[in-house]
Structure formats: structure tokens, C-alpha cells
Amino acid sequence: MGFLLYVALPLAVLTGLAWTVRRIVARTSQGRFGAAFRAMPMTAAFGLTVVSIYVIGALCAPVLAPYGESQVFDEFNLFPGENPAFVLGTDQLGRDQLTRLLYGGRNTIGIAFITTMLAFLLGATLGFLAATLGGWLDQALSRAIDVLMAIPQLIFALLLITILGQSTLNMILVIAVLDSTRVFRLARAVGGTIIVMDYIEAARLRGEGLGYLIFREILPNAAAPLLAEFGLRFCFVFLLIAALSFLGIGIQPPLADWGTMVRELSIYIAYAEYGDWQAASLPLLPASAIALLTVAVNFVVDWMLDRHSGLKS
Amino acid sequence: MDVMTDGNTLLTIRDLRIEGLSGEAWLPIINGVSLHLDRGEVLGLIGESGAGKSTLGLAGMGFTRDGCRITSGSISFDGIDLVSASPERKRSLLGRRIAYVAQSAAASFNPAHRLIDQHTEGPVLHGVSSREDSREDARSLYDRLRLPDPGNIGFRYPHQVSGGQLQRAMTAMAMSCRPDLIVFDEPTTALDVTTQIEVLAAIRDIVEQFGTAAIYITHDLAVVAQMADRIKVLLNGDEVEENDTRTMLSHPAEPYTRSLWAVRSFRRPEQAPAPAGTVPVISIRGVTAGYGADIDVLHDVSFDIHTGRTVAVVGESGSGKSTVARCITGLLPPRQGEVRFDDEVLPPGYRHRTRDQLRQVQMIYQMADTALNPKLRVRDIVGRPVQFYRGYRGTRLLERVEELLSQIELDPGQFINRLPSELSGGQKQRIGIARALAAEPRFIICDEVTSALDQLVAEGILKLLDRLQRELNLSYMFITHDLATVRAIADEVVVMKDGHVIELGAKTDMFSPPHHAYTDLLLSSVPEMDPDWLDRLLAQRGRNNIGEAARLGIDRAAHRQSTL
Numbered sequence: 001m002g003f004l005l006y007v008a009l010p011l012a013v014l015t016g017l018a019w020t021v022r023r024i025v026a027r028t029s030q031g032r033f034g035a036a037f038r039a040m041p042m043t044a045a046f047g048l049t050v051v052s053i054y055v056i057g058a059l060c061a062p063v064l065a066p067y068g069e070s071q072v073f074d075e076f077n078l079f080p081g082e083n084p085a086f087v088l089g090t091d092q093l094g095r096d097q098l099t100r101l102l103y104g105g106r107n108t109i110g111i112a113f114i115t116t117m118l119a120f121l122l123g124a125t126l127g128f129l130a131a132t133l134g135g136w137l138d139q140a141l142s143r144a145i146d147v148l149m150a151i152p153q154l155i156f157a158l159l160l161i162t163i164l165g166q167s168t169l170n171m172i173l174v175i176a177v178l179d180s181t182r183v184f185r186l187a188r189a190v191g192g193t194i195i196v197m198d199y200i201e202a203a204r205l206r207g208e209g210l211g212y213l214i215f216r217e218i219l220p221n222a223a224a225p226l227l228a229e230f231g232l233r234f235c236f237v238f239l240l241i242a243a244l245s246f247l248g249i250g251i252q253p254p255l256a257d258w259g260t261m262v263r264e265l266s267i268y269i270a271y272a273e274y275g276d277w278q279a280a281s282l283p284l285l286p287a288s289a290i291a292l293l294t295v296a297v298n299f300v301v302d303w304m305l306d307r308h309s310g311l312k313s
Numbered sequence: 314m315d316v317m318t319d320g321n322t323l324l325t326i327r328d329l330r331i332e333g334l335s336g337e338a339w340l341p342i343i344n345g346v347s348l349h350l351d352r353g354e355v356l357g358l359i360g361e362s363g364a365g366k367s368t369l370g371l372a373g374m375g376f377t378r379d380g381c382r383i384t385s386g387s388i389s390f391d392g393i394d395l396v397s398a399s400p401e402r403k404r405s406l407l408g409r410r411i412a413y414v415a416q417s418a419a420a421s422f423n424p425a426h427r428l429i430d431q432h433t434e435g436p437v438l439h440g441v442s443s444r445e446d447s448r449e450d451a452r453s454l455y456d457r458l459r460l461p462d463p464g465n466i467g468f469r470y471p472h473q474v475s476g477g478q479l480q481r482a483m484t485a486m487a488m489s490c491r492p493d494l495i496v497f498d499e500p501t502t503a504l505d506v507t508t509q510i511e512v513l514a515a516i517r518d519i520v521e522q523f524g525t526a527a528i529y530i531t532h533d534l535a536v537v538a539q540m541a542d543r544i545k546v547l548l549n550g551d552e553v554e555e556n557d558t559r560t561m562l563s564h565p566a567e568p569y570t571r572s573l574w575a576v577r578s579f580r581r582p583e584q585a586p587a588p589a590g591t592v593p594v595i596s597i598r599g600v601t602a603g604y605g606a607d608i609d610v611l612h613d614v615s616f617d618i619h620t621g622r623t624v625a626v627v628g629e630s631g632s633g634k635s636t637v638a639r640c641i642t643g644l645l646p647p648r649q650g651e652v653r654f655d656d657e658v659l660p661p662g663y664r665h666r667t668r669d670q671l672r673q674v675q676m677i678y679q680m681a682d683t684a685l686n687p688k689l690r691v692r693d694i695v696g697r698p699v700q701f702y703r704g705y706r707g708t709r710l711l712e713r714v715e716e717l718l719s720q721i722e723l724d725p726g727q728f729i730n731r732l733p734s735e736l737s738g739g740q741k742q743r744i745g746i747a748r749a750l751a752a753e754p755r756f757i758i759c760d761e762v763t764s765a766l767d768q769l770v771a772e773g774i775l776k777l778l779d780r781l782q783r784e785l786n787l788s789y790m791f792i793t794h795d796l797a798t799v800r801a802i803a804d805e806v807v808v809m810k811d812g813h814v815i816e817l818g819a820k821t822d823m824f825s826p827p828h829h830a831y832t833d834l835l836l837s838s839v840p841e842m843d844p845d846w847l848d849r850l851l852a853q854r855g856r857n858n859i860g861e862a863a864r865l866g867i868d869r870a871a872h873r874q875s876t877l
Contacts, residue, residue, distance in 0.1 A: 039337070197683045197684075197686075198678040198680065198683045198684040199683065199684055199685055199686040201644065201676075202676065202678075202684065202748065204644075204663065205642050205643070205644070205663055205671060205674075205675075205676065206671060206672075206697075206698055206701055206702075206752070207663075207666075207668050207671045207701070208701070216689075217686055220686070220688035220689070221686065221687065221688050223688075
């Protein structure tokens with residue numbers, strides 16, 4: 001019952017929606033840009049639709065949510081459907097689940113996006129610098145990054161946040177630095193294949209500066225793989241934040257977020273023992289929200305990678 | 314089976330159509346070409362890139378590349394219909410009765426296995442002979458192909474033998490099952506002229522000895538004249554004409570064939586040498602340079618380039634000609650010696666040169682694909698040097714870019730907003746020239762600028778460079794291994810070998826004897842459009858005095874001279 005309600009039904013609705021979106025896009029899009037969209041596979045349409053819904057939900061949470069983010073009501077621990085005023089029920093403190101879910105998405109997605117941006121800014125800049133300049137700078141950066149990558153990410157993040165103190169800003173900085181190591185590796189490798197091209201040599205011999213080389217000559221050619229990597233890294237950052245929140249040192253109350261919601265609702269899993277599947281499946285609500293976004297982003301990234309590499313399936 | 318099989322016919326292709334997938338559409342590659350090949354006959358397929366010669370050659374094996382399909386027509390090999398044959402049937406033929414020799418032997422051999430182990434794979438797999446017999450046979454084939462030390466060379470790995478030897482080892486491998494048909498796909502295109510000649514001689518010998526039929530694919534007319542009994546000319550997937558080699562060379566029927574035959578006729582009148590005492594634009598003085606800590610690639614290289622003159626630097630791969638260019642541009646600071654511009658010493662590294670010094674020396678590259686940033690439009694590629702050196706902006710910049718595009722004979726309205734991927738090979742090379750001109754230099758280095766282009770297109774580029782030189786009083790350094798290009802455009806020639814300048818002088822002196830033994834070898838190794846050229850040369854020089862053997866002979870002679 002819960003499975004049908006929370007998993008099968010939304011998936012069916014979303015797939016239908018994605019199909020409709022694809023039809024509409026196919027009819028309205030024009031030109032070269034449109035051709036890419038017209039030829040997009042169903043998975044990409046599904047991914048794009050889901051991601052758009054999440055983005056709209058996150059941006060418009062204050063408008064869409066029926067109540068305030070941490071508004072508390074008398075009726076706590078309500079199951080979905082018990083009270084028409086609270087469609088998805090309330091939590092143990094009496095906060096509306098639907099509201100928490102919307103705001104949770106806003107916080108988790110927003111923070112994950114900012115963190116990933118920071119990681120890319122840091123990682124790509126250093127990676128391109130290492131590729132362009134080479135020599136001792138490349139060696140020093142690469143070995144330092146190797147050391148950082150040698151330590152398991154989640155444990156290292158736990159350690160650093162504990163040392164630096166729990167705050168959203170610290171969490172963003174720690175994850176951004178840890179994640180930028182992988183971006184550095186990619187940017188350095190991609191930059192390395194571009195830097196040997198004759199057009200870079202021509203620009204160097206013209207006397208161009210480092211900034212022009214990196215931003216005008218290298219970056220446009222590295223954009224496609226970096227963009228695809230951005231999608232993947234965003235998923236990992238998003239999952240890491242949810243995991244840290246689940247462990248209690250991520251996003252802090254009263255801010256809503258999906259990781260914390262999974263933890264708080266996880267006590268209901270015990271109801272499965274007594275055959276109360278509706279209660280037991282409650283944690284699936286925020287968990288499937290996380291899973292769905294991850295899958296959707298990966299669909300979009302796959303499509304972009306396919307287009308970039310020019311592979312025909 | 315509707316194909317008639319008389320005893321002498323080996324391969325018949327009738328009205329073959331092949332399409333290739335491009336984006337979402339199937340575009341025709343071969344539009345109904347027929348082909349006939351008798352046993353023991355060699356058919357030359359020639360045409361420019363995109364003519365479909367490789368596709369047709371592979372179709373003769375019943376094979377199409379990924380993304381290609383045969384839409385109609387028949388391919389009959391010795392009575393077997395290859396279009397409808399099952400993959401198993403084809404597999405039993407390939408390697409056994411039909412073999413293939415690819416352009417790049419270095420990329421086609423597995424680097425992890427010894428040559429002889431790769432050689433014996435086919436015969437053992439097809440059950441033609443045992444591994445031991447096949448090894449014995451490999452040795453005798455290596456001997457016939459004049460590979461050095463035929464008894465042991467098979468035990469080397471591909472990287473341990475030279476490019477020409479590898480190409481011959483590949484021909485031996487194709488012969489291992491004594492096939493009825495071998496398809497040669499540009500087997501000597503990647504080789505130096507002196508190496509090419511030994512591979513050509515070896516291939517022709519072995520094909521004659523075993524009576525093997527062959528399809529020889531090439532874009533080089535002079536090569537096909539030596540190799541083929543009959544020549545078929547292709548253009549954009551259509552057959553232009555076919556005839557036996559001698560008739561084809563002496564009396565081409567179609568205008569297109571005649572135009573192919575006529576290229577290389579462009580000959581710029583040689584300019585008189587600059588009067589003594591004039592200051593050269595670029596003067597290279599005693600340059601010694603190298604990449605590692607102690608290995609020198611250039612040894613005491615000196616020559617001058619005067620205003621409005623073209624100096625061709627000639628040599629085989631590894632002779633150091635590109636390294637000279639790197640020393641001039643400052644990418645590789647020389648260990649000793651100096652480069653002077655207008656009698657003024659240039660700082661050795663490009664980072665220490667002034668903007669004006671950098672502006673005066675420009676480069677045009679061999680591979681236009683990697684020389685243009687694929688993400689920038691023509692207006693930015695050509696406009697950036699103008700903006701960078703002149704500081705032009707807005708309409709002034711646009712006007713200058715349009716002027717430059719007109720100078721290289723491309724319509725600005727049509728090309729200014731294109732990406733490099735929307736240009737043909739020749740157009741890309743023209744944009745490369747425009748970028749060099751945009752800096753308003755006095756000296757341009759042309760690094761093998763025509764070797765990646767079809768001959769007709771290359772000719773257009775050479776004419777353009779010549780016109781620009783006259784209009785703008787430019788000086789060129791022309792790096793090339795192609796002596797036909799040298800003949801067409803050079804005023805002076807510098808011959809390089811192993812990092813040394815072997816000989817230098819005016820073009821007319823260089824092309825008339827007597828000259829240095831190496832120059833002589835280089836010049837005589839360039840194939841001519843005469844079907845008897847190879848025979849004559851082999852008779853003249855002797856079979857064992859071509860290619861590598863001849864080079865070693867020159868080295869030995871030089872050594873004797875220096876020790877005396």
C-alpha cells in the first residue's frame with residue numbers, strides 16, 4: 001500500500017508528465033539547440049522534468065508550502081490522510097510534513113548546489129593552472145591532492161567538521177574542499193590533453209597571458225566533460241549532506257532537510273514488525289525524494305555525456 | 314547465383330551502393346560503382362579524401378565500417394556472394410583468402426606480441442599450417458621482402474623495428490596464408506620517401522612472385538603508377554574512369570583526371586639570391602639544441618632567410634626540421650648559438666620576447682584541425698591577434714577581419730561566423746594563414762602546411778602563399794618532406810639529416826647534380842609519374858642500395874671520410 005502510494009504512483013505520474021513534456025518540446029523547439037532536445041531519449045526527458053520540478057519546488061517553497069518552515073501544531077505524529085489539513089501528516093513535534101519536505105528540498109538542494117559550485121571553482125582553477133604551468137606547481141598540487149584523496153571522504157568530513165565546529169558554513173567549506181580534489185583531477189587531465197594542441201601553442205607564441213589561455217582557449221573545450229562531471233558531483237555532494245544530516249552534524253534544526261527527516265522518521269520502520277506497512281514506509285517519503293533527484297540528475301548527465309562523446313547507442 | 318564465373322575472374326563488384334550514417338541521416342558514400350579484378354592483377358584506386366576509395370576497398374573484402382551499410386549491388390569473390398554471406402563464411406575467407414594491409418602498421422600490430430607470433434596466428438587459426446611451418450615460412454617471407462636479419466627479426470616487438478620494416482612485416486603477415494587478394498590501404502603514406510621506395514619495391518616483388526591479386530588504394534598518383542596494372546579514379550563516390558595504367562597516364566579521358574594529372578605543375582619562378590651584405594630577416598647561427606638533459610637534436614645549425622624569399626627545410630622525420638622551428642619561435646631555447654631577427658638577437662625563450670618580437674614571427678601548422686580552437690568562431694580566431702597586437706575593437710576590428718578573409722580568398726559574409734568544424738580542410742588551412750597574417754609579421758614558418766591536404770587543395774594553398782609573399786613581401790621558412798612542394802615554391806633549400814645541415818643552396822643548384830650523396834638519395838627516391846620509374850631506379854641503384862641500406866651506406870662513407 002505504502003509502496004504503491006509513495007513510489008509507484010509518483011513514478012507513473014512523473015513518467016507520464018515527462019512523456020508529455022517531450023512531446024511539447026518536440027513540437028515547439030526549433031533550430032540547432034532544439035534539435036538536441038527533439039532527439040532526447042525518454043530517460044533524459046524524465047530526468048529533466050524531475051529536476052525542473054525540484055528546482056521549482058525549491059525556489060517557490062515559501063509560496064507552495066501551506067505553513068511556515070518550523071511552525072508547530074498541536075497535532076503531532078499524524079499519519080498521511082488522517083487530517084485533510086495535513087496531507088502528508090505531521091512529525092513528532094507537530095510540524096507539517098509537506099511543508100518540511102518542500103523546505104527540506106530547498107535547503108538541501110541549495111546548499112548542495114552552492115557547495116558543488118565552490119568545489120568546481122576551486123578544483124577547476126587549480127587543475128587548469130597545474131595543467132598549464134606544469135613543473136613544480138603541478139607536482140606540489142597533485143601530491144597534496146593525492147594526500148587528501150587518500151583519506152575516506154565521509155570520515156574525513158566528520159573529523160573536520162568536529163574540529164572546526166558544527167555550522168552550515170563549515171560544512172559547505174569542508175565538503176567543497178574535499179570534493180574539489182576529484183574536480184582537480186578531471187580538470188588537470190582534460191586540460192592536459194588540450195594544452196598540447198597547436199592552437200594553445202599559437203596563443204602562447206602570441207604572448208597571451210595565463211587568464212586568456214585558461215578562460216578563452218582551454219575552458220570552452222573542457223566545458224562538456226566538466227558540466228557532465230558537475231551533475232555527478234552534485235549528486236555525491238547532495239548524498240553526503242544528507243548522510244551528514246542523518247548523522248546529526250549536517251544541516252541543523254530548525255532548518256528542514258531530507259537527511260534529518262529520514263533519521264527522525266526511521267523509528268517508524270519498527271512498525272513493519274506489526275504489519276503496519278503505511279507507518280513503516282513513512283521514511284520512504286524523504287528517502288525517495290533523495291533517490292529520485294539522484295536518479296534524475298544521472299539521467300540528464302548520461303544524456304549529456306552521450307552527446308559529448310558522440311556515441312550512438 | 315547470377316554471377317558468371319570464368320576461371321580468371323577473382324572479384325566482381327556490380328553497381329555497389331554504400332551509405333554512411335551522419336547525424337540522423339544516411340548519406341551516400343559510394344553511388345553505384347562496379348569493379349572487376351582478375352587473378353594476379355593489381356588495381357589502383359585513386360581519388361581525393363572522401364572519394365570513397367577506402368570504403369570501396371573494404372567492400373571488396375565484404376566488409377563495411379561501423380555506421381556504414383551496403384544498400385544495393387553485389388560483391389562476388391570467386392563465385393561467393395559477399396553481401397549475403399554469413400559472418401562465419403566471411404570469417405573463413407578473411408585472412409585466409411583475402412588479406413588487408415593498413416596505412417599505419419604501427420597502429421595495426423599488437424605492441425604486446427612479437428612479430429612472428431602475430432604472423433603465425435592466421436595460418437594456425439585457419440588450419441593452413443602448423444605453428445612451426447608458419448614460422449619457417451615467415452622467415453622466408455622476411456627474406457623475400459629484404460628485411461634485415463630475416464632469421465631473427467620476427468622475434469622483435471613492433472616498437473623495436475623501424476616504420477618501413479614494420480610495413481613490410483605487415484605485408485609478410487598478409488601473405489602468410491597465400492591469399493588470392495590483398496587490399497593495400499595507403500601502405501606507404503605515413504613513410505618517408507627513402508623508406509617508401511623499399512616498401513614499394515618489396516610489395517611489388519612479392520605480389521608478382523605469388524601471383525596475388527591486389528587492390529592498391531592511394532592518393533599519390535606517382536605511387537599508383539608504379540604499382541598498378543589498371544587504375545580506377547574515384548570522385549565523391551562515383552567512378553570517373555578506369556583504364557590500364559599506361560593509357561591512363563598518357564591519355565586521361567575525363568577533365569577531372571586531367572586536372573589531377575596536371576597538379577604539381579605550379580612552379581614559381583625562382584628569385585635571385587639576395588645581394589651580398591643585405592641583412593637577413595632571420596639568421597640562425599650555430600644553434601645546438603635538444604630536449605633531454607644531454608641529447609642534442611640539432612648540431613650547430615646555421616642558415617639565413619632573406620626578405621621576400623622562401624627557404625625550404627627538407628629532411629626525413631627525425632631530421633630536426635621542426636626543432637629548428639621551435640628554436641626560432643622560442644619554444645625550445647637553444648643550448649648554444651643564437652637566432653637573430655633583423656640582426657638583433659632574439660631572447661632564447663618566447664616568454665622573454667617583446668610583443669613586437671613575437672608578432673614578427675608567425676607559424677602555420679600542419680594539422681589545421683588542432684591548430685584552430687574548435688570552440689571559437691572564425692571572427693574570433695582571426696580577430697584575436699588584431700585585437701591583441703593592434704588594439705582594434707568594434708567595427709574597426711570587424712573591417713580588418715573581413716579584409717584578412719578577402720586576402721585569403723574566403724567570402725567574409727559566408728565564413729566570418731563559422732566554427733572550424735564547419736570548414737573543409739583547405740578552408741581551415743586558409744584560416745590558419747589568416748591568423749598568421751593578422752599579426753602583420755615579416756616572417757612565417759610553414760610547418761608541412763600542405764601534407765595533410767589533397768593535391769588540388771594543396772596547390773591552391775601554395776598559390777595563395779606565393780601571392781601573399783609577393784604582395785606583403787613576406788619571408789617563409791617552409792618545412793617539408795615533400796620535394797614536389799620544394800620545387801614549386803622554394804628559392805633556397807636546406808637539407809637536414811640527423812640534426813645536421815647536410816647541404817644548402819639555391820634551388821636550381823640543389824636540383825641539378827652534383828650534390829651530396831644524401832641529397833641525391835632523397836631526390837631520386839621521389840616517385841615520378843612514369844610507370845617505369847621504379848624499375849629504372851632499381852636497375853640504376855641496385856636492389857640493395859635503396860632506402861635504409863642506402864642511408865647506412867652514406868653514413869659509412871661519411872664516417873670513412875671523417876676518419877681519413
